[in-house]
Amino acid sequence: MAKVIATISLKGGVGKSTVTAGLAEFMSAEFGQRVLLIDLDSQINLTTMMISEQQWAELNKRGDTLASLFADAVNGNNEYFHLETAIQRGVSPVKKVTTVDLLASSLDLIELQEDLSALRVSQERSDGGVQFLREAIAPVVDYYDFVLIDCPPNIGPVTLNGLAAADAYIIPTIPDFLSTYGIPQIQNRVRRFGEEIGRTIVELGVVITKYKSNSSVHSSTTKRLRRDPTIQHVLPNYINESNAIAAAAEFAPYGTLKVKYGNQGQFDQFRGLTVDVMTEAREKIK
Ligand SMILES: Nc1ncnc2c1ncn2[C@@H]1O[C@H](COP(=O)(O)OP(=O)(O)O)[C@@H](O)[C@H]1O
Numbered sequence: 001m002a003k004v005i006a007t008i009s010l011k012g013g014v015g016k017s018t019v020t021a022g023l024a025e026f027m028s029a030e031f032g033q034r035v036l037l038i039d040l041d042s043q044i045n046l047t048t049m050m051i052s053e054q055q056w057a058e059l060n061k062r063g064d065t066l067a068s069l070f071a072d073a074v075n076g077n078n079e080y081f082h083l084e085t086a087i088q089r090g091v092s093p094v095k096k097v098t099t100v101d102l103l104a105s106s107l108d109l110i111e112l113q114e115d116l117s118a119l120r121v122s123q124e125r126s127d128g129g130v131q132f133l134r135e136a137i138a139p140v141v142d143y144y145d146f147v148l149i150d151c152p153p154n155i156g157p158v159t160l161n162g163l164a165a166a167d168a169y170i171i172p173t174i175p176d177f178l179s180t181y182g183i184p185q186i187q188n189r190v191r192r193f194g195e196e197i198g199r200t201i202v203e204l205g206v207v208i209t210k211y212k213s214n215s216s217v218h219s220s221t222t223k224r225l226r227r228d229p230t231i232q233h234v235l236p237n238y239i240n241e242s243n244a245i246a247a248a249a250e251f252a253p254y255g256t257l258k259v260k261y262g263n264q265g266q267f268d269q270f271r272g273l274t275v276d277v278m279t280e281a282r283e284k285i286k
């Protein structure tokens, strides 16, 4: 059975897409896992970390992105989205990463979000219009060991589709006041949404990103999060802020993960975080 994990945050720029991409690449190259990446964010950052902008433009023109899925949903038909052609196989610019597939996002999702909200409000559908993604990936999901879903930085209808398809979620955050502010809101919203759809979406933990070891705010916020009983769990491996990780967002050929992410601690941190997530997932997802 695949473990399906959503990455969610209320704030952009916290390293959510970077963490999602890195987890998939490490799961594949270091642990031989088959991974499906699902990019639900209309900013298409995860998509353009995994395929070139030209490849994305072609996919978008052909309608082989998740915008087609939600367009079909809004129009009430199955005209545009075809799972088999939409799944991009063997993505990632890292040569050693061979088992990561991608369902790409599209800038066209921006407009569709409003139509989806309208659908949810109109209650035209008994399931509230949140099961489209889950139903769409059902035929392939168990081919994978892990499915990672990068959600947009809000709890709108697209994110709810991501959560409805997920067994569990992680919350990446920069350890500062503004970035951590929304964590309880996410936890409460996911809990209530789980009740709405009749199952528990398990929290795997908070992922500390862009950590600056010389910042007193970062170390005190991290300590506060670790002590906070409402934050169930902060995953033990943090991702430091680093130039190599920032540069890794560019789609350019890399031989290995050490070359892409840097080998001054970054490789070990990302590998450690990947173990944290896989361990939590195996323990907590039944
Ligand atoms: N650990 C890191 N160190 C340095 N830069 C990072 C790190 N993680 C992410 N970034 C950079 O920060 C920006 C936002 O990251 P991104 O993953 O796109 O965030 P989000 O998906 O939360 O909006 C990008 O330019 C990315 O390259």
Ligand SMILES: [Mg+2]
Pocket: 013, 016, 017, 018, 041, 043, 045, 046
């Ligand atoms: Mg992002």
